[in-house]
Amino acid sequence: MTTPDTKTTEDKYIGVLTSGGDASGMNAAIRAVTRSAIFNGFKVKGIYRGYEGLITGEIKELTTETVSNIIQRGGTILKTARSQAFMTPEGRKKAYETMQKEHIVALIVIGGDGSLTGARIFAEEYNVVCIGLPGTIDNDLYGTDYTIGYDTALNTIVECVDKIRDTATSHDRIFFVEVMGRDAGYLAQNSAIASGAEAAIIPEDRTDADQLEQFISRGFRKTKNSSIVIVSESPKDGGAMHYADRVKKEYPQYDVRVSILGHLQRGGSPSAYDRILASRLGTGAIEALLEGQRNVLIGIRNNQVVYIPFAEAIKDDKPFDKSLIKVLNELSI
């Protein structure tokens, strides 16, 4: 993309879309992208339902006013979807044709690793300018310390567990609380520390040992009458229900309950941090475009905005800070 052209020709637009699972703060990111783009002389088009809208042409111009009063709202005003069609060459061809027709010269994709993988393939195939923003509650993108939506989801989980603990304590119960995160244990491990849970069962630690055995062998309920165990969702082992069943079988004397927090973890008004992160990364995306960057994820590292090449961002295994496991172990005595 040659910026001067973009700025001088009136009918060139930046396109923005949200893709994959919704995350709180996506609206703040849309607002930031839109306003920062307009501030820097661009025009902006909003693409609806992720890549689907790019294929079907569901697109509307965004102005300063259309993004007013959305910074505090969960979900995404552009709606989101997981597009099957975009995984096919035909779908991407149509998407490219829409971009041409709509005079969209750069595409800003707000989403998780599936969405960025799509952007990467698309950018390579058609030589289009793509910029990614990390929008996912899972915080599983490589190269950025945080993703938009993670802090809000973490706070929502902690508020829920605070409530569940009232019941656990009043009734002397053990609760297995299942939280989201897909293959990443960030939400589970950190919400366990923040809510004063006795243990977390996370994917990153599964190869090491039987975490439930550890929890039990450490003598859970020795000094306590109630316990909270946070379990990261996982299709492999059956999640919270599986662990609850094991304890019920082995320790029938305990009053064991399960709570699966589910979709309420995604929505809600974004936390201050997610709003600021989305605002910084959104303006960062436009700055990156102005600098001639392409096919990078805009991330945050050491509290600074950084650019991460797509190939690097969607690498499989974001390193997990094992010191957090030590923290939880020491504090759950």
Next chain:
Amino acid sequence: MTTPDTKTTEDKYIGVLTSGGDASGMNAAIRAVTRSAIFNGFKVKGIYRGYEGLITGEIKELTTETVSNIIQRGGTILKTARSQAFMTPEGRKKAYETMQKEHIVALIVIGGDGSLTGARIFAEEYNVVCIGLPGTIDNDLYGTDYTIGYDTALNTIVECVDKIRDTATSHDRIFFVEVMGRDAGYLAQNSAIASGAEAAIIPEDRTDADQLEQFISRGFRKTKNSSIVIVSESPKDGGAMHYADRVKKEYPQYDVRVSILGHLQRGGSPSAYDRILASRLGTGAIEALLEGQRNVLIGIRNNQVVYIPFAEAIKDDKPFDKSLIKVLNELSI
């Protein structure tokens, strides 16, 4: 109970316990009972784990200070339980002996209909003075407009559905959200109105017609791309999962999800209303004792504290205000 005796003799106590499922505001009620009792010259003993503690003698004196700074806390500092033993004559005999031994001349029971039924039987068998306070999120006690914990649970549900709606709207989904309430649809019907849900499926209306059919035949999603249906938990029909499955089968084109809110509905800091209600009913319980009342539930009707004989309070079917069904129908167009 002859009040003068109670006031002049130092070693006569009022006992207070919480029983059954925990409800937010129980601590505010314990505080109110304790302080109002002390204000009026009584002493107070806290009985732990409901009737269990009365049987096993797990009892501690409560002072003005021990109930400081608890008005804002969920759960119950006295813990709660459903006592099997108290359902037996032997259990109640032990409970009575504990009361004698501990010089407890009147018993204040904070709980739902199971707990009040226990109090009623106990009061009749041993001629003890019992006063009930309505502590249940289900709002299913006859004779009182509201029960302690109901308003908090309602607000918690509405906050959760507000979050779920962000996701429902962003993804154009239908969510079936299951809420508590046992055999009473108060939480479901009112949370449906408050959260702007499209429908509520409640026990009170089940005999009348197939509520799901009504919802569908009214043309759900005619003008909307997403829908929320609140389903009252029910062992009979399988709850939210059951209705979601029906819709998935009949309307495979829709993206249907289920969220079961579960135990987080019970805890959390009580709402202003529940704190005020608990405070008024707690002082009302002591006033009732001073007036020589016994075996009554302290309730609220027309915003006035009232006394309801136990037999009346635990009658089966609290009348359901059908006008609320009309309100939801008109507003979900």
Next chain:
Amino acid sequence: MTTPDTKTTEDKYIGVLTSGGDASGMNAAIRAVTRSAIFNGFKVKGIYRGYEGLITGEIKELTTETVSNIIQRGGTILKTARSQAFMTPEGRKKAYETMQKEHIVALIVIGGDGSLTGARIFAEEYNVVCIGLPGTIDNDLYGTDYTIGYDTALNTIVECVDKIRDTATSHDRIFFVEVMGRDAGYLAQNSAIASGAEAAIIPEDRTDADQLEQFISRGFRKTKNSSIVIVSESPKDGGAMHYADRVKKEYPQYDVRVSILGHLQRGGSPSAYDRILASRLGTGAIEALLEGQRNVLIGIRNNQVVYIPFAEAIKDDKPFDKSLIKVLNELSI
């Protein structure tokens, strides 16, 4: 108004406006009025900035969709104002002409006593059909147990005082917290009970005695190291600052602070109760129109929707339940 005409002629509209200070739940009321009206065959026009919009003709049609997704939002999408012009005969003449021109056959006014007084005069002068909905955080309207916005404001105050108490306790301080309510002490008295405050200073009790003296003479801080006193705003005596200054002067050994909660008491997502109340009263307004009612306030009494003639609703002194003073006195020991 003859309802049949209204229903059969296409170009007859119900007008709705919000007036006076904003209150949370006004949007829920606008939604309820609009949808219930449409459900019953009417069309609806939204009038902006209260009576100002009626005078200047700032009016837009409201549909089912325009009131979507607003039930959970504070403030009012119709905006609100205190109109000087409407207090003049010329202003009301223009307002009447607008109604004629816009084919508005009935006016629904959501507001407090100033707004209802305006409606009453207007209705008499021009023989127009007016229906009032009680929208004010002050809960000072006669004939209705609650007003829309009161419960939310109460919860907001209590959440704020919960936070302030953390600081008061940590530092052993006395806080005088000033809350809204104009000439009515509902917010102050009830938030004092709900937040476990040591005292409330309210207008209704001012004639009786010096409430600060009572508080002090009861031995504040005898058993406590920190205290919260809720003070109802009052132009007469200077509010929280005044009382804080008196204590500072008389008791220089205490660490006294003031917190004036201010405008944050008005906004925020409405509580479940306010949403339900607004929904019930909004549908009630349309039902009243259908029944041929006019110049009544739709209120709630004993949990039933009632109609209160304007003249009665804006009477000066809503009776204050003195039993609440007793409750606070007993519980702040």
Next chain:
Amino acid sequence: MTTPDTKTTEDKYIGVLTSGGDASGMNAAIRAVTRSAIFNGFKVKGIYRGYEGLITGEIKELTTETVSNIIQRGGTILKTARSQAFMTPEGRKKAYETMQKEHIVALIVIGGDGSLTGARIFAEEYNVVCIGLPGTIDNDLYGTDYTIGYDTALNTIVECVDKIRDTATSHDRIFFVEVMGRDAGYLAQNSAIASGAEAAIIPEDRTDADQLEQFISRGFRKTKNSSIVIVSESPKDGGAMHYADRVKKEYPQYDVRVSILGHLQRGGSPSAYDRILASRLGTGAIEALLEGQRNVLIGIRNNQVVYIPFAEAIKDDKPFDKSLIKVLNELSI
């Protein structure tokens, strides 16, 4: 400190205190210090009211149980104060004697720069082992990216401004909202970004230009009918009231209001981030002791726990990230 001695001799204790203004998350830090210490073989004594308690000997042993169920509570169970006596040599002498008498071999101070300055002087004078934890909502300590309490205060401010914006929008008003932060603009600048405010007036930018003039000359209210301006408290220029008065004078056509958030910014249940930060830094403090560190502040940098020598941490001017000013400028168009 020679760790082996500490571990082998039973009567050696780690002392912990909170000092200065309270900050949410201090309890989580007390819990982390206590449990991590016990986990690693130490015993712990809690010192009340900051350095005052060290001087007067108000000290109690802390166990695993005494810090149960406090992670979610605002304020500090150890209470806090600003000690005049500790600023005198006599005060510090008494404090040292108390440490000897109580067998406290290391002191952990949770507080802001005043408290750390005290610790630094004390450590030098008496050669005692001090470790600092950054506990202040102002985020003004050098060497650590975040301080305990900052994220919670930021979220509280943003929630309040969300509410105020409802009123600002409904009434077309300009609000000047004053927030805490002493000489640091972190809270003001970041809350302005997060709440979608139109401008922030902060100490760090005061020397550069007249920020209010900039705001006005940018054409505030050109495209908007309401505005929020966040003003950092400042004894120098009079804060929000001062700026509101200037605008009222120069632009009498605008409806200008002021809201001073005050002490409610300090308390409340800590955010997830503050709980995690406090937990990590608390365990980090014990790890530092085990490593033989002394007179360092435990901080977080680049998401890693770091040790910062006292002298460095309390340096005057923590650098302010000017890119945040650019973000706000671009997004408030």
